[in-house]
Amino acid sequence: MMLYDFLISPFADFAFMRRALAGATALSLSACPIGVFLMLRRMSLTGDAMAHAILPGAAIGFLISGLALLPMTLGGIVAGLCVALLSGAVSRLTIQREDASLAGFYLVSLALGVLLISLKGSNIDLMHILFGTVLALNDGALQLIAWVSTITLLTLAVIWRPLVAECMDPVFLGSVSRIGPAVHFLFLALVVLNLVGGFQALGTLLAVGLMMLPALSARLWCRRLEAMCLLAAGIGFLSGYVGLLVSYHVSVASGPAIILTAGAAYAVSLVAAPQGVIRSRFTPTRHRIA
Amino acid sequence: MTPAPHFRLTDVTLGYEGHPAVHHLDGVFEAGSMTAVFGPNGSGKSTLLKGLMGTLKPLSGSIERLDLDARDIAYLPQAQEIDRSFPASVHDLVSLGLIRRTGFFSAVGKGQREEIAMALEAVGLGGFQRRPIGSLSGGQLQRSLFARVLLQNAKVILLDEPFSAIDARTVSDLLSLIHRWHAERRTIIAVLHDADLIRAHFPESLVLAREPVAWGLSEDALMPANLLKARRMNEAWDENAPWCEENAA
Numbered sequence: 095m096m097l098y099d100f101l102i103s104p105f106a107d108f109a110f111m112r113r114a115l116a117g118a119t120a121l122s123l124s125a126c127p128i129g130v131f132l133m134l135r136r137m138s139l140t141g142d143a144m145a146h147a148i149l150p151g152a153a154i155g156f157l158i159s160g161l162a163l164l165p166m167t168l169g170g171i172v173a174g175l176c177v178a179l180l181s182g183a184v185s186r187l188t189i190q191r192e193d194a195s196l197a198g199f200y201l202v203s204l205a206l207g208v209l210l211i212s213l214k215g216s217n218i219d220l221m222h223i224l225f226g227t228v229l230a231l232n233d234g235a236l237q238l239i240a241w242v243s244t245i246t247l248l249t250l251a252v253i254w255r256p257l258v259a260e261c262m263d264p265v266f267l268g269s270v271s272r273i274g275p276a277v278h279f280l281f282l283a284l285v286v287l288n289l290v291g292g293f294q295a296l297g298t299l300l301a302v303g304l305m306m307l308p309a310l311s312a313r314l315w316c317r318r319l320e321a322m323c324l325l326a327a328g329i330g331f332l333s334g335y336v337g338l339l340v341s342y343h344v345s346v347a348s349g350p351a352i353i354l355t356a357g358a359a360y361a362v363s364l365v366a367a368p369q370g371v372i373r374s375r376f377t378p379t380r381h382r383i384a
Numbered sequence: 385m386t387p388a389p390h391f392r393l394t395d396v397t398l399g400y401e402g403h404p405a406v407h408h409l410d411g412v413f414e415a416g417s418m419t420a421v422f423g424p425n426g427s428g429k430s431t432l433l434k435g436l437m438g439t440l441k442p443l444s445g446s447i448e449r450l451d452l453d454a455r456d457i458a459y460l461p462q463a464q465e466i467d468r469s470f471p472a473s474v475h476d477l478v479s480l481g482l483i484r485r486t487g488f489f490s491a492v493g494k495g496q497r498e499e500i501a502m503a504l505e506a507v508g509l510g511g512f513q514r515r516p517i518g519s520l521s522g523g524q525l526q527r528s529l530f531a532r533v534l535l536q537n538a539k540v541i542l543l544d545e546p547f548s549a550i551d552a553r554t555v556s557d558l559l560s561l562i563h564r565w566h567a568e569r570r571t572i573i574a575v576l577h578d579a580d581l582i583r584a585h586f587p588e589s590l591v592l593a594r595e596p597v598a599w600g601l602s603e604d605a606l607m608p609a610n611l612l613k614a615r616r617m618n619e620a621w622d623e624n625a626p627w628c629e630e631n632a633a
Contacts, residue, residue: 134470256488259480262470262517266532268439269459270483317516319471 104342113231114338117295118352120239121304122330124246125288127323129309131281134319135261140196141305144282145289145298147177147200149207152293157214163234167290174286177203182279226297226349229341235294242291246284253277258319296349303353304330311360314367329359390415390452390540390571391436395445397628398428398435404443404628405431409596415451415539416569418562420582420602423592423614429575432592433459433542436573455484458538460529462545468518474528475500475513481535503531508557523554530558541565543574547581559585579606593617 105111132141151173155165177199184195231239250257256277259267267274285305292301308329309322316322337352344351364370389412398406406428413419413436421429434440435447437457458481466477478500479492486492492500504512507527512520520528526546533541543562547555563585565572576582582589582602589605591597593614598605 252489255483258470258472258476259483261467262472262477263461263466263480265461265465266459266480269437269457269461270454270480271488273488317471318473322471
């Protein structure tokens, strides 16, 4: 009974807790596999940059219609895609690499976003956009997250093989197909979509945490890509569940609690996983004959 | 069957940002020919392969692909182009060779699994399907890339430094595979660094040092005078080199 009270009843008793859990779960299903690919493409910080890039679009939506879901979402998607396209174009047309041009565009974008919000809103609104409100997910927000998750998983299933080829052997992919750049951009679009979905629940900054931390943990446990994506989604789900429980019982903010739980999972993985610090440092005294 | 040209190069200059890597090259690669491309680092060998594939457009001149579409060309990239830390299996890597036939979006079927198994068998990697690519030795990775070329089953095979940092036994295994392709009348163009190996195995050679130095039978093309000329190539990239006027007239 004690256990039930502790683990289940917060969700059984309160609709806002159930909604938060549903949102975090749906988001984990799609954002965590995306995070795995970002990490493997050595773009772990790209999610962070993109999350900042989304801000002015969301801010313009906010200026036009206040804290309404659809305009802020659409604005965020448009801003994110613009920054992705521009930085991709600059890296192709000049000597600047994509990470450099992305840094340039997202910084401008972020400043623009803060400026736009300061024109109308108070600091509390800014906090809302930056840090989200997982405990106040309404039907619209929940549906949005569900759509994002569905679209992401379907798209990922379709582009899986060219995306893997683009990561593993881009020169060969270029020799058999011109699909590579399109797949890369589509993937960036999925990153933007998931961040926009996530910022309703966790805010732009913390959405990146749910995307990347489970992916980093999963890398240390698995050798197969498919397993890595599944495990990352699982860790994401558990982080959402445990994080919400902690925030309920200890009365702390739920978004950061979720991300800190994912961070704790990462810390455990670093120590205990097969490819973590201990087992790769302190090699066993036995070895195989071949 | 009379030999017909597969590639006709007319005054081709290939390069980056207006600086030539291959300068004013004329000639043909005939169907069924087996040619080694030889030259110092930076002499434009890999660039030439990219031009032949069509992934790099010539700065001037033209490369005609006769009686060839893109699926007729198989390409073996330099091993260093492959991200071996990516958590993929040998199966994932090798099955890319089927992509022209299956497309990107359909599953690898049972018949194709057997083809993959046979290709791996042929390169001496039978049963390696599930091995992570990160656990392969340099030689094993190169063997699996050859298996991928086998699956592409193409008329033209372009090999970019297939034997760099590969042990003698692997080289001899892979060479016999290349000879088999040659016997099957496939066209082979390979970037290589070992003149003795070329003389022993490749009938024709193209010696590049940005400028074409020689192109013909290997024993003639690889004469000491030509090798010396190739070795003297100035690798320097002169930002302010004057514009080449040869094709302006």
